[in-house]
Amino acid sequence: MATLPVILVAVDGSNQCMDTITYISRILSPNQINIELFHVKTEAPEAVFDLGGAEGFSTYEAEISNWNSLYGTQIQDFMDKARKVLTDAGFPPDAVNATIRSKKIGIARDIIDESELGCSAVVIGPKGFDTLPDFMMGSIAAKLAESITHVPLVIVGSQPEPHKVLVAFDRSRRIRKGFDKVSRLFSKSLEEILLCHIIRPLSVPHPVTCTYFTTRTEAHWLDEHSRRITSRAGAIARDADTRGFGTIVVGRRGTTAVEGFTMGRVTRKILSLAFNKAIWIV
Known part of the structure; x- marks a missing residue:
């Protein structure tokens, strides 16, 4: 019998983390996945170390x-x-395991080390107890976003809609392979999967250079061209918002990957623009 994939969920006990649990209970396929709830316990409040x-x-x-x-x-x-949220959603009790472990090196480093023991994906909330603006990731999530490159990383924003998935599709082999892997984890109850490919034009003429441009046609020109001049990340985030997609799947690096950088600029921008979504980095 084949071993079921294990999803490592880093938990911290916050309300945002419970939103993360609720999200995965709805988007993942209950009978084909094992869930590992993983908490790194510190020996004292952070303030004591100061x-x-x-x-x-x-x-x-x-x-x-x-x-x-x-x-x-x-x-x-x-x-x-x-555990109750997950079992109520259909996960068998023996498919949900909870581990509380004392900190060895650091919270992020310990999560990374645990992920290298054979999980299929890592899931984390963006901030935990950090009192940061909504568009900013907490330090743990930011470290994991840069460091976890061996398996997909899922950063779950504030209560994302779990039934519609937008795939930021480019020509890279990574997004094709990555989506093939994570799509097998998704619940059969998904309502829609959209493959979204943004083409950035080489140039767009400025309104003042167009001989046909007049004040009367200004609104029409802007309406026709606004979608062409936006950034790729902005277009993806906007489409997800306007069309009600709560999940975005994006490649860690696109077709123009630069050696030495673990994340492409489009993916990095999507993380900051679509902060209320669940971002699957594959």
């Missing part, structure tokens, strides 16, 4: 102990709720 090593720990030893007890309970409660 106090200066062992001295800070000894000063607040009682507070840290209480925090650890409460933190452990909250994470376990979160795991139980996440």
